[in-house]
Amino acid sequence: MKTKTSSESSFKFVYAADLQPGTPRSFRYRAAWRENWLTARQQIIDAQPEFMVIGGDLTRDGFYHDFEFEEMKMSLDAMNIPWHVIPGNMDVGNKRSDIHGAIPSRDDSLLNISSERLSAFERFFGPSNWTFTHGNLRISGFCDMLLGSGLPEEKKLRKFLTDLALLPPVEHHFVLTHYALFIQDPEEADYDITVKEQYFDWYFTVNKADRKFLLDCFKKAGVTRVQTAHIHCRREVVYDNIVFDFAPSTTFGQYGDKWPDGDNTPGFYLFKINGKQVFKDFIPTAPLSSNEDAFGQGGHVTRDHIDYSESKAYLKKLFS
Numbered sequence: 001m002k003t004k005t006s007s008e009s010s011f012k013f014v015y016a017a018d019l020q021p022g023t024p025r026s027f028r029y030r031a032a033w034r035e036n037w038l039t040a041r042q043q044i045i046d047a048q049p050e051f052m053v054i055g056g057d058l059t060r061d062g063f064y065h066d067f068e069f070e071e072m073k074m075s076l077d078a079m080n081i082p083w084h085v086i087p088g089n090m091d092v093g094n095k096r097s098d099i100h101g102a103i104p105s106r107d108d109s110l111l112n113i114s115s116e117r118l119s120a121f122e123r124f125f126g127p128s129n130w131t132f133t134h135g136n137l138r139i140s141g142f143c144d145m146l147l148g149s150g151l152p153e154e155k156k157l158r159k160f161l162t163d164l165a166l167l168p169p170v171e172h173h174f175v176l177t178h179y180a181l182f183i184q185d186p187e188e189a190d191y192d193i194t195v196k197e198q199y200f201d202w203y204f205t206v207n208k209a210d211r212k213f214l215l216d217c218f219k220k221a222g223v224t225r226v227q228t229a230h231i232h233c234r235r236e237v238v239y240d241n242i243v244f245d246f247a248p249s250t251t252f253g254q255y256g257d258k259w260p261d262g263d264n265t266p267g268f269y270l271f272k273i274n275g276k277q278v279f280k281d282f283i284p285t286a287p288l289s290s291n292e293d294a295f296g297q298g299g300h301v302t303r304d305h306i307d308y309s310e311s312k313a314y315l316k317k318l319f320s
Contacts, residue, residue, distance in 0.1 A: 009135055009136055009273070009274065009275045010272075010273065010274045010275065011050045011134065011135055011272075011273055012047070012048075012049050012050060012270060012271060012272045012273070013049045013050055013051050013052060013053065013134070013270075013271050013273075014044050014047060014049040014051075014052040014053070014081075014268055014269065014270055014271070015052070015053050015054075015055065015176075015227050015245075015247065015268065015269040015271060016040065016044065016052060016053075016054050016055070016247075016250050016268035016269075017054060017055035017056060017057065017088075017178075017227075017229035017230075017247045017248070017249060017250070017268075018055070018056070018057040018088065018229050018230070018232055018247075018248075018249035018250065018251065019037050019040075019054065019057065019058050019059075019072070019249075019250050019251060020033055020037070020057050020058075020059065020060045020090060020249065020251055020252075021033055021034040021036075021037035021038075021059075021060065021072070021075075021251065022034055022059075022060035022061070022068075023060070023065075023067070023068060023071060024311060024314050024315055024318065025065070025067065025311060025315070026060065026061050026064070026065060026068070026296070026308075026311060027061075027064075027296050027301075027306045027307055027308050027310070027311055028060070028061070028295060028296020028297060028298070028301075028310075028311075029060075029293075029294060029295055029296060029311065029314065030252075030293075030294045031289070031291040031292075031293035031294065032251075032252075032288070032289040032290065032291045032292070032293075032294075033060070033251040033252055033289075034251075035289035035291055036250065036251040036252065036266060036285050036288055036289050037075075037250055037251050039285050039286070039287070039288075039289070040250035040251070040266070040267070040268060040285040041075065041079065043268075043283060043285070043286075044079065044081070044268065045079055045080075045081070047270055047283070049081060049270065050082070050134070051081060051082040051083065051084070051134065052079075052081050052082070052083050052084075053083070053084045053085070053139055053141065053176060053227075054076075054083065054084070054085040054086070055086060055088070055141075055176050055177070055178055055227055055228070055229035055247055056085070056086050056087055056088025056089070056090075056091065056176075056178035056229050056230070057088030057089070057090045057091060057178070057229065057230070057249075058072045058085060058087075058088065058091055058125075059072055059090060059091055060090060061090065062090060062091040062092070062117075062120075062121065063089075063090060063091060063092065063093055063111075063117055064303075064306070066120055066124075069091075069120065069121060069123075069124040069125070070124065072124075073124045073125065084130060084132065084139070084141060085125050085141070086128060086141040086142060086143060086176050086177075086178060087118065087121045087125075087128050087143050087145075087178070088178045088229060088230065089113070089145055089178065089179075089230065091117070091121050092113050092114070092117040092118045092120075092121050092128075092143065092145065093111060093112050093113035093114050093117050093118075093145065094108065094111045094112060094113060094145065094203070094300070095112075095113065095144075095145045095147070095148065095149070095179060095206070095207070096112045096113065096145075096148050096149045096150065097109055097111075097112065097193055099193065099194065101193035101194060101199050101202070101203075102193065102194050102195055102196040102198075102199045103196075103199055103299075105297075105299060105300075105301070106299065106300045106302075107302045108193065110302050110303075111300050111302070112149065113143075113145040113146065113149055113151065114151075115151050115152065115153060118143065118146075118151075118153060128141075128142065128143040129141070129142040129143065129156070129157055129160045130142075131164065131167065133170060135273065136170055136171035136172060136273070136275070137170060137171070137172045137173075137174065137273055138167070138170045138172070138173045138174070139173075139174045139175075139176065140164055140173070140174070140175050140176070140221075140223075141175070141176035142157055142160060142161065142175075142176070142177070143157065143178075144177040144178055144179050144206060144210075144214070145178065145179065147206065147207075147210035147213070147214075148207055148209075148210055158213070161213075161214070161217040162217060164217060164220075164221035164223075165217070165220035165221045165222075167221070169222050170222070171275075171276060172224050172225070172273065172278060173221060173222050173223045173224050173225075174223075174224070174225045174226070174227060175218060175223050175225070175226045175227070176226075176227045177206070177214070177226065177227070177228050177229075178228070178229050178230050179204065179205060179206050179228065179229075179230050180204055180205050180206070180228040180229075180230060180231055180244075180246060181205065181206050181211050181214060181215070181226070181228065181244065182205055182206075182211065183201045183204065183205055183258075186211065186215065186239045186240075188208070189208060190202075190207055190208045191205065204230055204231050204255075215240070218242060219240070219242075223242055224241075224242060224243065224278075225242065225243045225244075225245065225278070226242060226243070226244045226245070227245050227247055227269075228244065228245065228246055228247060229247050229249075231246055231254070231255050231258075232248060232249035232252065232253050232254040232255060232264055232266075233246060233248070233253060233254065233255040233256060233258060233259070233262045233263065233264040234246060234247060234248040234262065234263045234264070234265070234267075234282060235259055235261050235262050235263070236261075245269065245280070246262075247268075247269065248263070248264065248265060248266055248267050248268065248269075248282070249266055250266055250267065250268055250285055251266055251285070252266055253265060253266055265282075265284050265285075266284065266285040266288065267282055267283050267284035267285045267286075268282075268283055268285075269281065269282060269283070270282075270283050293314075295310040295311070295314055296310055296311075
């Protein structure tokens with residue numbers, strides 16, 4: 001759904017990420033996450049934004065199931081709010097790795113982003129790389145997992161990012177990525193996937209060479225704010241006159257003890273643009289569900305560990 005062209009200098013919009021409601025039709029399910037998304041969804045509707053943008057992980061297991069894409073698109077369309085979305089790693093696959101990392105339960109080389117899964121996502125949600133203006137704001141989103149992937153789509157993405165500098169300048173330019181560009185510092189070195197203590201820092205961030213490319217593109221394109229997802233922990237960092245918003249998940253938090261200023265309370269951001277001013281409000285998902293209905297393992301699983309027997313038993317009980 002596309003936003004309307006606006007000449008107004010004052011408006012509001014929602015940024016949300018990591019919705020991941022899941023479905024009992026899958027091989028794993030957390031009822032509380034689905035209920036939390038429905039709570040946040042109604043809060044977004046009640047906020048009456050002019051549009052919303054979503055920073056990836058629309059699904060729990062879209063990587064495996066197209067029906068999760070279908071369900072989420074129906075959920076978004078029924079909100080009657082114009083939306084733009086980028087994919088997350090749970091939708092289309094992780095950033096590329098050719099080796100097995102330090103977490104035994106994950107076969108990282110089999111969880112890479114693929115052209116097939118990206119194409120499936122785009123059939124439901126449109127192009128994964130996009131840019132639009134609303135008043136004095138430009139918002140650009142793209143599939144950052146493609147960087148370093150070697151897939152044919154990576155070349156197109158790099159041209160898209162380079163060409164952002166050719167667009168007419170605006171007062172505010174927001175960018176959406178799924179992965180965080182860094183954990184502690186934009187100048188930090190790469191993390192080692194084979195070292196247990198570094199694994200999740202590797203998993204949550206863009207590699208250094210790709211980070212440098214992105215920062216160069218952002219600077220040339222006049223980017224003022226970068227929204228990142230994936231970590232499910234809220235914080236704000238300013239670097240080289242660009243504000244980096246680490247976003248919360250609408251459904252469940254994690255990494256709350258990673259930074260002194262981190263807050264993993266589920267929720268979303270409500271941005272208000274008033275001329276040259278940008279106001280950001282955090283809206284917590286409330287009340288949070290206490291539903292304990294759940295089955296299946298968390299994290300990332302390989303296809304040979306997927307078992308739908310618990311789903312079948314749960315659905316049978318649910319509808320009996």
